[in-house]
Amino acid sequence: MSLVNYATREITCKIVYYGPGRSGKTTNLHYIYGQVPEDRKGKMVSLATQTDRTLFFDFLPLDLGTISGFTTKFQLYTVPGQVYYATTRKLVLQGADGVVFVADSQAHQLEENIESLQDLHANLADQGIDARAMPIVLQYNKQDLPRELILGSQMLSESLNFRDVPEFAADALHGPGVFESLRSIAELVLKRLSGGASAPPPMAAAAR
Amino acid sequence: MHIDSKLRFDNFVVGSANRLAAAAARAVAEAPGAVYNPLFVYSGSGLGKTHLMSAIGNFVVQRKGRSAVLVSLDELVDELHEAMAAGTTDHLLQRYMQVGVLLIDDVQFLTGQRETQTELLRIFNALQADGRQIVITSDRPLSDIADVDERLITRLAGGLIVDIGAPDYETRMAILNATCQERGVKFRPGVVEELGRIEFENVRELQGALHRLIAHQTLGGEMLTPDMVVAVLGEIAEKRPRATPPRVSGEFASFLTEIASAVAQHVEQWKTRLSEAIDYWNGEGYQTGMLTRVLQGAVAPKSLEALLREFEGSVTRLRDVERQVVRLDAALAKHDAFRDPDRTDEAEQLLERALRLSSPPPGPSAAFTRAGFEVGGSNQLAVRAADAIVAVPAGRYNPLFIHGPSGVGKTHLLNAIGNGLASECGSGAVACVPAQLFVDELISALQEGNVERWRQRYRNAAALLLDDVQFVAEKERTQEELFHVFNALYADGKQLVLASDRPPRELSGLEERLRSRFEGGLVVSMQSPDRPLRERLFARYLRDLGIEPTAEMLGFLSERQVASVREIIGIANRIVASAEVAAVPVTIGFIRAELEPDDADPARAVAFRAATDPFFLDREKVVWQWADPGARLIEELR
Numbered sequence: 001m002s003l004v005n006y007a008t009r010e011i012t013c014k015i016v017y018y019g020p021g022r023s024g025k026t027t028n029l030h031y032i033y034g035q036v037p038e039d040r041k042g043k044m045v046s047l048a049t050q051t052d053r054t055l056f057f058d059f060l061p062l063d064l065g066t067i068s069g070f071t072t073k074f075q076l077y078t079v080p081g082q083v084y085y086a087t088t089r090k091l092v093l094q095g096a097d098g099v100v101f102v103a104d105s106q107a108h109q110l111e112e113n114i115e116s117l118q119d120l121h122a123n124l125a126d127q128g129i130d131a132r133a134m135p136i137v138l139q140y141n142k143q144d145l146p147r148e149l150i151l152g153s154q155m156l157s158e159s160l161n162f163r164d165v166p167e168f169a170a171d172a173l174h175g176p177g178v179f180e181s182l183r184s185i186a187e188l189v190l191k192r193l194s195g196g197a198s199a200p201p202p203m204a205a206a207a208r
Numbered sequence: 209m210h211i212d213s214k215l216r217f218d219n220f221v222v223g224s225a226n227r228l229a230a231a232a233a234r235a236v237a238e239a240p241g242a243v244y245n246p247l248f249v250y251s252g253s254g255l256g257k258t259h260l261m262s263a264i265g266n267f268v269v270q271r272k273g274r275s276a277v278l279v280s281l282d283e284l285v286d287e288l289h290e291a292m293a294a295g296t297t298d299h300l301l302q303r304y305m306q307v308g309v310l311l312i313d314d315v316q317f318l319t320g321q322r323e324t325q326t327e328l329l330r331i332f333n334a335l336q337a338d339g340r341q342i343v344i345t346s347d348r349p350l351s352d353i354a355d356v357d358e359r360l361i362t363r364l365a366g367g368l369i370v371d372i373g374a375p376d377y378e379t380r381m382a383i384l385n386a387t388c389q390e391r392g393v394k395f396r397p398g399v400v401e402e403l404g405r406i407e408f409e410n411v412r413e414l415q416g417a418l419h420r421l422i423a424h425q426t427l428g429g430e431m432l433t434p435d436m437v438v439a440v441l442g443e444i445a446e447k448r449p450r451a452t453p454p455r456v457s458g459e460f461a462s463f464l465t466e467i468a469s470a471v472a473q474h475v476e477q478w479k480t481r482l483s484e485a486i487d488y489w490n491g492e493g494y495q496t497g498m499l500t501r502v503l504q505g506a507v508a509p510k511s512l513e514a515l516l517r518e519f520e521g522s523v524t525r526l527r528d529v530e531r532q533v534v535r536l537d538a539a540l541a542k543h544d545a546f547r548d549p550d551r552t553d554e555a556e557q558l559l560e561r562a563l564r565l566s567s568p569p570p571g572p573s574a575a576f577t578r579a580g581f582e583v584g585g586s587n588q589l590a591v592r593a594a595d596a597i598v599a600v601p602a603g604r605y606n607p608l609f610i611h612g613p614s615g616v617g618k619t620h621l622l623n624a625i626g627n628g629l630a631s632e633c634g635s636g637a638v639a640c641v642p643a644q645l646f647v648d649e650l651i652s653a654l655q656e657g658n659v660e661r662w663r664q665r666y667r668n669a670a671a672l673l674l675d676d677v678q679f680v681a682e683k684e685r686t687q688e689e690l691f692h693v694f695n696a697l698y699a700d701g702k703q704l705v706l707a708s709d710r711p712p713r714e715l716s717g718l719e720e721r722l723r724s725r726f727e728g729g730l731v732v733s734m735q736s737p738d739r740p741l742r743e744r745l746f747a748r749y750l751r752d753l754g755i756e757p758t759a760e761m762l763g764f765l766s767e768r769q770v771a772s773v774r775e776i777i778g779i780a781n782r783i784v785a786s787a788e789v790a791a792v793p794v795t796i797g798f799i800r801a802e803l804e805p806d807d808a809d810p811a812r813a814v815a816f817r818a819a820t821d822p823f824f825l826d827r828e829k830v831v832w833q834w835a836d837p838g839a840r841l842i843e844e845l846r
Contacts, residue, residue: 004475006479006480006482006483006486006503009480009483011471011475032460035459035460036460037460064464064467064468065464067467067468067471067472070471070475070480072467072471175459178459179459179460179462179463182463183463183466183467186467186470187466187467187470190467190470190471190473190474191470191474
């Protein structure tokens, strides 16, 4: 998707919240939605099942107003985490400018986190995108749970952050780490503007 | 009033209360006369009406190259009164008709001024009919302006009426921040916000309050705190209600601040500027590939200003080329090449081609002037008609058909008419061409497939003067083309003059439709010169050759029957050349002897031949006393 349109003076960023099922991606969006003033609030679209699981995807448009003469809009998406929604994840990932990977800090979820991260890399590769060139931040959610149930940030980082991307401990339900993650991914995405590229380069180009 | 160059769109703070007015003003500035005409903006005092009007004026002058005039109603009324008193209201109207955008401030004062309203209505009608933009402001809605002519109300309401409300909290904050930035003033956190909460009714009061705070802080040498704001402002703040600033979550506000900073840091300003230029030129109907390529590149141009200047220069050149080409060939108007600076070379080639193909038809020869044409009884009718044509082209005598035997001065008179017409409308515009050349050009055009261009050359002429029309007889295609050219020029009120050795009715092989047209104006004949004219002509040509003729000489010469002026010139040349060859002065005796061959001696006979044959004019080539006169041999002695 076009990140910066100098002709219409619009900046549009598509940010995808990725991660295993029940890791807290939709919760991130709900928290952000709750903090946005009424006049800037778009309609959050959430296609969920009766048990509150994301069926297709969540979509939160954020109109940040005019910044430096550019109408700036962020579009936040989540993907369904369940393994059997692989096709949907691929679709939502298309045209993403940045990814917030929401990991579940619970110790028993480590395997799912790793699988989901591998799934992200595989889906990016399928789309011809070098994951190393895609802005990604890691968020270790549910850090508010009792210590005995979760892995610490350090341990999660060792297991998941092999690319040394920005990482944040978070409690999406109550807010800590949510905006830090969003701010970080937004800055990474905007930094790409300096290079003039409007989408992550294909793998071949990045490899050179 | 004048348009303040500091009041522009880029420093007009847009908020919810003025968004519609700002958008409408912008639309009007982008396309004057095309949308919202007239634009009626009303609001209380100090809310930005004049700023918006000035912004429109500055925009159309700087970006659209059109003129704009800003007047208050008072000024306009004064002008109207002066014009009415002097009886020059039409002149005033004409002056305003030159204006691209007319901006009138404070029309609420129209109340009761019936005569002014009538004149104003007249000006509005004329301007709108001519596609010129009108923008009007008032401090109240149209319906609240009492005692205004219903027709004027209808006219004013016919475009778009928008109002500007009092600024809301966000707009007040934006205005305050912009003013602080402009003046380089910094307050402690919360001071500006506290001022922004006070619900001032207009921007002037708001800025006045800010200036007071600035002055207090600057002069007092003490940084103001938020709780000092109301105390410093005193009454003007105490009586005003306070707005509760919208609650923005601390997290979201901080997020916004950081994103704004990131955007400002990463958005490349040169690209922004370039994209604005692209928008503008696209709006003007020009292709912007040259700029788009730079925009799409990752590297900033060495000098953006130079790039934009180069582009503008190309557009200026294209406009100039298009203007020239369209004058030569209207069919090329709107050619894509004139809208694309990348295709400037192609546009130049079009111009070159149009110039080549559309060079004007031959004009009159400068050698044949009216002053050099001798008038006598045998040609005076034709000359009077010629003079009338030059005085009033395409008036009473159109076409003028001049006929007469060869050598009586038809060509001279035709060219003299052409020169007279050309002095009025430019030499390139008058076509004066022998019919034979007309035919030859047509044949060439047919061979090259350029008949339409050839036609256009003649149809563009301001007048057509065709000599020796008898040469078009029997030439069907030429007559066909001449018929259409004739009709086109005649219909356009252009003068036509034709010359022939016989009158139209005697031109065999001439189509009836042409004959009838040739006879439709004035057909005049030029006869062989009569005696008084012959005398004047002999006197003139002998003097031209350096001989001062005596009355006796002129009496003798003018008695001779000559058929044409050309023959008179021939006789004069012959006399003078013979005298030179014989090395004797020109006397009446010499002339008599010269022109009466029976009395001439052999030497004079040779001299006569020498005078009539240009070859003999070079003495070095003549052997006078050759051994065998029966076999005279002439050879080159050099």
